[in-house]
Amino acid sequence: MASQNWTEQTKWIWIPNYNDSHPQSPGQFALFRKSFNLSSLTSEKCFIHVSADSRYRLFINGASVAFGPCKSYLEKWYYETVDIGPYLCEGKNVLSAKVLRYSATQTANFSLMRANIPGLVVHGKVQSKDLSTDESWRCILDESSRIVPASEWNYMLGPPLLLNNETVDGSKAEANWQSIDFDDSHWSSAVFQSARAKMLPVLDPWKLTGRPIPMFSEIPRNFDSTVRSGGDVGIKSWNDLIRTNAPVHIGPLQTVFAELQVLAFTTGFLELHLSGGIGTKIRIICAECYEQDLGVDRSPWPLPRSKGNRVYHENSRLYGLEDTYIVNSESGDVCYEPFWFRAFRFVRLEITCHNAPITIKRFAYREFHYPLEISTKISLSPILDDMWKISLNTLRNCMHETYEDCPFYEQNQFIADSRLQMLFTYQLSHDDRLARKTIQEFNASRRPDGLLEAQFPNPFRAVNIPQFSLYWIWMIHDHMRYFNDGSLIRAYIGTVDGILHYFHSRVNEKGLVGKFDSEMWPFIDWVDEWKDTRDFKNMALPASYQKEGVATFNSLLYAMTLNAAADLCDYISWPDVAAEYRKRSSSLNEVVNKYCFVDGFYTDGTVGSSKSQHCQVFAVLSGAITGDAARELVLRTFQATNLPKCSYALGFYVFEAVAKVGLLEDMFQTLIQPWTKMMENNLTTWAEDSVNSRSDCHGWSACLVHVFVAHIFGLTPATPSYKYLRIDPLRSLLSSAKGSFATTLGNLSIEWSKDKGILLSSTTDMGVEVVVHGSTQHCRLIGGQVYSF
Structure with a gap:
C-alpha cells in the first residue's frame, strides 16, 4: 500500500498546451497511457490510487477497472483504490485512462465540481515498477469526442443542467488506444499540473481523500424487447440481436431504426458493438417513456409536453438525450460507449448508412447503481x-x-x-x-x-x-x-x-x-x-x-x-x-x-x-x-x-x-x-x-x-438506534401481512392474519413495545423465538 503522504508527493499531470475554455464544447476528453514490463507475475494484490478532474475511466491492458472519482468538492476530493493484479500479464502491460474535463469557465454539468486547472493523478507500484503519474506518461487530446454544448441543447427537455451527451467522429479516433500493442509514439509527454508557486504557501486545489462509499459494479444486461422498428430490418431481427446477439446487417444508403425497451427504468452504460459501415451515422436517444408527438425532434425553447400511458407508442415519440457516433471502421470490430451512464426505459437506435454496409453485432448495457443491500x-x-x-x-x-x-x-x-x-x-x-x-x-x-x-x-x-x-x-x-x-x-x-x-x-x-x-x-x-x-x-x-x-x-x-x-x-x-x-x-x-x-x-x-x-x-x-x-x-x-x-x-x-x-x-x-x-x-x-x-x-x-x-407495519424507533422498537401496525387495513425488516439491532419479522395476533421474531435479542388494540405491551424478544401478541 502507498505511504501516508503519497497525496503530497505524487504529481498531477495533464496534456501540454491545453485550452480549458474551448469555445465549441464545455467538456473535452484527454487520453493517457503508461507502459511497463513485468518479467513474472505474483499472487500479491497490486493496489493503485487514482483520481482526476473532472472524471476518468481507468483501464489496465484494455480492461476497465475503475470509473471515478466519486463526486465531491475541492476540499475533499476523492480518489479510488484499485487492485489491478488480476489484469496483469507477463511482458508488456499498459495502464491507461480516459479523462473528461469540464471547463471551469462554463456552466455545464451542475453536479460535478471542478478546479481551475485539470489533472490526472495515479500512485502505485507493481513489483519495482513505479506507475505514478509523471513525465513518462504519454497523453493526447481526444479530438474525436465532443460534449454537446448548451448552444446545441434541445431545450424542449428543459434547462441544460447535465450536459454529458456527446458526438463522436470515429475518423478522428485513436483506435485501440487502450491496447498493449498500440503505438503512442506520436503522443506527447505529460506535463506536471500544479497551482503551487515557489516561495509561496500555495497548495494544489484538490485535497485528496479516500472514497468513503463502495465501488459500484457494472452488471451486464440485455434489452428486453423491441417496441417498433423502421426500414428494412424488422422487429424479429432486432429481438434476435438483443436476446441472442444474432447480427443485424444493414446495406448501403439505408436508414433503419429500432426502439428498444427494458421492463423497468434503469441507469447504465450503453455499449454498441459493430463492424464495417465507414461513414455511417448512428444516433442513440435515451428516453424515459413514450409521450405526445409534438411534431418536432428538438426545440430552442421549452414546449408543453404531455405524458400519459408511458408504453403507448402509437402516435407517440421518444424524447430524450442524444448521442451521435460516426463510424470509421471499414471491416474491423468497433465498440462505441457513451462515456457517462445513461438513464432510460426506452432507447432509440437510428442508423443511417453511407456507401458501405454495416453489421450490428451487439447492443446492450451495464447496469450501474449504488450497491445498497436491501434487507427489508x-x-x-x-x-x-x-x-x-x-x-x-x-x-x-x-x-x-x-x-x-x-x-x-x-x-x-x-x-x-x-x-x-x-x-x-x-x-x-x-x-x-x-x-x-x-x-x-x-x-x-x-x-x-x-x-x-x-x-x-x-x-x-x-x-x-x-x-x-x-x-x-x-x-x-x-x-x-x-x-x-x-x-x-x-x-x-x-x-x-x-x-x-x-x-x-x-x-x-x-x-x-x-x-x-x-x-x-x-x-x-x-x-x-x-x-x-x-x-x-x-x-x-x-x-x-x-x-x-x-x-x-x-x-x-x-x-x-x-x-x-x-x-x-x-x-x-x-x-x-x-x-x-x-x-x-x-x-x-x-x-x-x-x-x-x-x-x-x-x-x-x-x-x-x-x-x-x-x-x-x-x-x-x-x-x-x-x-x-x-x-x-x-x-x-x-x-x-x-x-x-x-x-x-x-x-x-x-x-x-x-x-x-x-x-x-x-x-x-x-x-x-x-x-x-x-x-x-x-x-x-x-x-x-x-x-x-x-x-x-x-x-x-x-x-x-x-x-x-x-x-x-408500524415499525419505528421508540428510542434512538432502535434500542427499543415500537410496533403499531394498521392491522385492520389488511387482513394479512408479513415482512422482515432491517434494524441496527438485527432483522425483525412481523406477521399477522385474521385468525392470528401479531407474530414477532428476531435474529437477535431486542426490546419492543407492541401496540395491540390501543394497549401497549413491552417485551424483550429473544433471537430465534416467535412471540404472539
Whole structure:
C-alpha cells in the first residue's frame, strides 16, 4: 500500500498546451497511457490510487477497472483504490485512462465540481515498477469526442443542467488506444499540473481523500424487447440481436431504426458493438417513456409536453438525450460507449448508412447503481407489493455517488430530496455510508449567512433555496433515531444553530418568518396555482409571499424544525439550548394561530390571503394545532376541493400529518391515488410531480417505503438506534401481512392474519413495545423465538 503522504508527493499531470475554455464544447476528453514490463507475475494484490478532474475511466491492458472519482468538492476530493493484479500479464502491460474535463469557465454539468486547472493523478507500484503519474506518461487530446454544448441543447427537455451527451467522429479516433500493442509514439509527454508557486504557501486545489462509499459494479444486461422498428430490418431481427446477439446487417444508403425497451427504468452504460459501415451515422436517444408527438425532434425553447400511458407508442415519440457516433471502421470490430451512464426505459437506435454496409453485432448495457443491500422485504397485497417494488426501483435509480433528484435530467443532490431518500434507505438497509457522505457534503457547503447550499456539490454559485437548510437538520434528526451516533450530532450542532439563527433573524415585527434575501428562491412546492412565468423565483410559492412578505408555511416549517433541533440538544445534554429552541417554536405557533388562522383554515399569509393544503399539513406537524382540533382540520382539508394540493415532493409530510391525527387507516386509499394513477399509466418508477411532464423517476416520490414500514407495519424507533422498537401496525387495513425488516439491532419479522395476533421474531435479542388494540405491551424478544401478541 502507498505511504501516508503519497497525496503530497505524487504529481498531477495533464496534456501540454491545453485550452480549458474551448469555445465549441464545455467538456473535452484527454487520453493517457503508461507502459511497463513485468518479467513474472505474483499472487500479491497490486493496489493503485487514482483520481482526476473532472472524471476518468481507468483501464489496465484494455480492461476497465475503475470509473471515478466519486463526486465531491475541492476540499475533499476523492480518489479510488484499485487492485489491478488480476489484469496483469507477463511482458508488456499498459495502464491507461480516459479523462473528461469540464471547463471551469462554463456552466455545464451542475453536479460535478471542478478546479481551475485539470489533472490526472495515479500512485502505485507493481513489483519495482513505479506507475505514478509523471513525465513518462504519454497523453493526447481526444479530438474525436465532443460534449454537446448548451448552444446545441434541445431545450424542449428543459434547462441544460447535465450536459454529458456527446458526438463522436470515429475518423478522428485513436483506435485501440487502450491496447498493449498500440503505438503512442506520436503522443506527447505529460506535463506536471500544479497551482503551487515557489516561495509561496500555495497548495494544489484538490485535497485528496479516500472514497468513503463502495465501488459500484457494472452488471451486464440485455434489452428486453423491441417496441417498433423502421426500414428494412424488422422487429424479429432486432429481438434476435438483443436476446441472442444474432447480427443485424444493414446495406448501403439505408436508414433503419429500432426502439428498444427494458421492463423497468434503469441507469447504465450503453455499449454498441459493430463492424464495417465507414461513414455511417448512428444516433442513440435515451428516453424515459413514450409521450405526445409534438411534431418536432428538438426545440430552442421549452414546449408543453404531455405524458400519459408511458408504453403507448402509437402516435407517440421518444424524447430524450442524444448521442451521435460516426463510424470509421471499414471491416474491423468497433465498440462505441457513451462515456457517462445513461438513464432510460426506452432507447432509440437510428442508423443511417453511407456507401458501405454495416453489421450490428451487439447492443446492450451495464447496469450501474449504488450497491445498497436491501434487507427489508414485505408482502402485503398484489397492488401494494407492486407499489413497493416501484418505490425500491425509484430509490435505486436515484442513488449513485450522491443521492439524486432525478437520474435523467439533473443528477443533482438537493437537501430536501436527499433527506427523504436517506430516511427511506434507513428502513431498507443497515448501510448509512452514502447518507453520512451526504450530510458531510452539505455541511461543507455552509455559507456566510449560516445557510447551506440547497444543491451540492455545485461547481458554481447558484440561486439558493433557504428552507432546504431546515430539511438538513431533519437529516441529523433521522440519523440520530436510526443510528444513535452522538459524535455525528456534536460534529454538526454548530451548523444546526447557524441555520436556525438565520431564520430567527428573518422573523418580522409580527413574529412570523418574513422575506429572505432577494437573490434567493423561496421555493415551497410545485403547485399549479403557484405558477408565475415572469421569473422562476416567483414560482412554486404562494402569492402572499410577494404581496406581504410572508408565507405561513415558512414559519410552520421553522417551528417544526426547532423541535427537532431541541431533540438533538437533549441527546447531547444541552438542556438550556433545547429549551430555547422549544420556546421559539411555541412562540411561532402562537403567532401563526393569531395572524394566519381564519374560518377553520390556516392561510398562506396573514388573515385574508389564500389557503392551501400545505399550511394545514405543516400546522399539524409543527404542533400549532393538536388533538381533536388537528384531526378535524385534516378532515376539512381533504374534504375541501378548492385548496391547492401538496405535490409528490411533500407527499411524505402529508402521510405524516394524517398519521399523526390517527386518520391514515381511514384515508389511506385516498392518499395513494396519485401512485395508483401512475401505475395505471405504466410507470416503473415514481414521477417528479403531476404539475409538469418532466422526470419519471424522482426520489422524493418513493415515500411509500416509509408509509409501508413506519405506518402499515408500524415499525419505528421508540428510542434512538432502535434500542427499543415500537410496533403499531394498521392491522385492520389488511387482513394479512408479513415482512422482515432491517434494524441496527438485527432483522425483525412481523406477521399477522385474521385468525392470528401479531407474530414477532428476531435474529437477535431486542426490546419492543407492541401496540395491540390501543394497549401497549413491552417485551424483550429473544433471537430465534416467535412471540404472539
